[in-house]
Amino acid sequence: MKPLTPRFPTVDRNGFVPAPESIPPPDVKYRQKVPPGLPVHKHPLNPLAFLLRGALIYPDHIAIAHPDVKHPAYYTYSVWAQRVQNLAYALIHFGIKPRDTVAVLAPNAPMIADAYQAIPAARGVICPINTRLTPLEIAYILEHSRAKLILVDYEYVHLVKDTKIPAILSNDTGRAGDPYEEFLSQGRRFSRERGWWGLEPEPDEDAGFALCYTSGTTGRPKGVLTTLRGTYLGAVANAYETKMDINSVYLWVLPMFHAGGWTYPWAATFAVSAQITLRNVSYPLIWNHLRNSSVTHYCGAPTVQIGLVNYPETEKLLKPVTAIIAGSAPTAHLIASLEKIGINPVHTYGPFTRNHLQESWLALPLEERAKHMARQGYSYTTADGVRVVYQTEDEDLQDVPQDGKTIGEIVVRGNLVMREYFTDEKATEKAFKGGYFRSGDLAVMYPDGSVGIQDRSKDIIISGGENASSLAIEQELVTHPDVLEVAVVARGHPKWGERPMAFVTLHPSKTAKWENKHKEFEIDLKAHARKRLPGFATPEWVAVVPGLPKTSTGKIQKVELRKRVAKL
Known part of the structure; x- marks a missing residue:
């Protein structure tokens, strides 16, 4: 039985005494x-x-x-x-x-x-x-x-x-x-x-x-x-x-x-x-x-987790720590990197879903298991069921088949959805069209009932009639040992309409290796990609950059990358 005493150690409070008040x-x-008027069986x-x-x-x-x-x-x-x-x-x-x-x-x-x-x-x-x-x-x-x-x-x-x-x-x-x-x-x-x-x-x-x-x-x-x-x-x-x-x-x-x-x-x-x-x-x-400090839990977006696992003094922890990852989809490579240092990643999607480790995955190699853990998983215990849907001609929401291939939009409703966009009825009405919150995230539903995000609707790359997920491409490119972070956007192509372009930051310990050799790195990365991706999803162009544009909360700003691409 666990002790009912805090694991937080006795701390040196540096003589701190709270104010008398x-x-x-x-x-x-x-x-x-x-509150007056409430029935006995209920409290807010x-x-x-x-x-x-x-x-x-x-x-x-x-x-x-x-x-x-x-x-x-x-x-x-x-x-x-x-x-x-x-x-x-x-x-x-x-x-x-x-x-x-x-x-x-x-x-x-x-x-x-x-x-x-x-x-x-x-x-x-x-x-x-x-x-x-x-x-x-x-x-x-x-x-x-x-x-x-x-x-x-x-x-x-x-x-x-x-x-x-x-x-x-x-x-x-x-x-x-x-x-x-x-x-x-x-x-x-x-x-x-x-x-x-x-x-x-x-x-x-x-x-x-x-x-x-x-x-x-x-x-x-x-x-x-x-x-x-x-x-x-x-x-x-x-x-x-x-x-x-x-x-x-x-x-x-x-x-x-x-x-x-x-x-x-x-x-x-x-x-x-x-x-x-x-x-x-x-x-x-x-x-x-x-x-x-006996830490057991912390939260962080993928960009913070990347910095954590790549810190020069990183070492395997003696006691496991749970890291809640949200904000954007983590790569399987990142999940595997966290596990290697004793950090148990709990991947959540908004306040709606999380992934759960399955017993059948335990026998898989770490990299393969991490791919399963990179999915968005199942609805929270206090949430309504998440759906992946497409809209019919009658504007009804139809569930996609659970084949792990058919792409639809994630929609949610129920306890954990916001009430409204403050003083913005039009935006609220648009977000709640069809009786669900429209996330704008494109996903598939797997045979086991779990959800896996493929991309934001605006980030899907349509190349020669094929839909290429920028997220899926990023998941594979980041497995290259010299890559720290990567973002993929569409760039116009005279034959295929669009092709992927990858913006890459190198691991600090690898920048010297590729200094003045970015073309050679591009060839190396493409060769790596071809082993893992179909031809239409392999990046046509690769740009090595010192950093990726991010929002104040750490999300990569693909809109800024698309602006750069538009000038090329």
Whole structure:
């Protein structure tokens, strides 16, 4: 039987003592009022309940550790819950009303972790903003979201210096004299020790919970509004699917601002896990924690995982760590590389599906097994079934045959789908056409019922009447030992209409090998590709580049590569 004590080791807290206002009263009650008019057999789903339950059962368990900064801070579940309560009261005292938007501009630090719990506790809507955006992009999001207040980290004040929206500054110290800490203290005083009972719970589980903006690579970013219910069920599913519990230690590599941290701010509290916050993606710090902090879980897009496995001091871990990979499809080569160093990849697709290791795959060679694991798999336990469909002439959605070949579009509906694009009825109607969320991702359904993405609809290459998946081509090209990353787009061809063009970055240790020999490398890569791909899918052109254009969240911007190709 597993011990009911945290695997997170006893930490040197560097003499850190939480402010007196962060210490809960001895008679604290982790309970809110029952919204009036509810039947006895029902209560609205709200992910705040996870934090309150954790503080009740394991008050002294480490909740937040923030060690790699000038002013380290450490909070147990009981202390963290009090700080969240203080922030909720401070927001109400400021004037935040139910359904008001509160923006947060911060890296992974205690403030944004607080805000994900406290803003809903005040019945507001949290709008986490990408810290890598420009001031103009941030200004648009602040205006479009109708934000009434900004919680801003000291490092990003310059991004909102021209806004007229009030802001609360955090110096990320957790100590007296920090404006954010004073704001929390004001909340504690305003509460007059009414506690959680004095914070009115949100009666509608379908109320807006978080407003996260898309990267806007092809136009203005859209606000994705999710609900209390969807977040609650998404968090439960993520904790279950990745086997998180009180013995887990979650390392914040994924930016918390990105898509609501993939619901892991609440998956962690549901599991009563410890969380370690990193302000930036630093491979030396990540590896230090993987080796020395009993880390069991982390999330990261493929580009982050590539950097992790190629870090010069990479070594096989003594204890396995679960890596949740999403954001874009990982290659089989990347999955195999992670397994080799003791990292168990859990490949998920949005908040909808994940792949499951099958017993029949265990006897396969690693590279072959990884190809199966690179599929998007099956629906989450709390989600409705995922479909792969094509549209008939009558505009009905028809399922593709489960042959692993016929391509259709992934569509989903149910608990884990967003409620709407904020204040954009036309975009919402288009996305929900046919009664499902239209993902725009093209996939096949395999005989075993699992889903495998082939490409985005705009990225399919039609060559001589054949459909070539850029993703499938990339999966094979990256197996070349000298390739670090690759992106494939269509380029016009006088005979075949289109042919693939590959943009390649070389592994740092191989750049000298191919210096001034890019033509030779192109020949070598094509020879490698011909052994693995049909002729129409083998790249016609190869360009070695120093880096691939990426969005602020690490996705490769193929739209930029297509612009380059258009000029050739």
